[in-house]
Amino acid sequence: VSPSTVMNIIRKIEIPEEKPKERKKRVEELHIQADEDHVHLQKGID
Numbered sequence: 001v002s003p004s005t006v007m008n009i010i011r012k013i014e015i016p017e018e019k020p021k022e023r024k025k026r027v028e029e030l031h032i033q034a035d036e037d038h039v040h041l042q043k044g045i046d
Helices: 003-012
Strands: none
Touching: none
16 A cells, blocks of 8 residues: 555544533532541641
């Protein structure tokens, strides 16, 4: 196959556009659990 034939085929190829990504869902509440080994690392008001 000649280089010009390859180039012609490549030029005819249509690349589909990417679909827009869906919006990420927002969570109303987030629950976090920590065991006793990690509680002492928290900095806050005592």
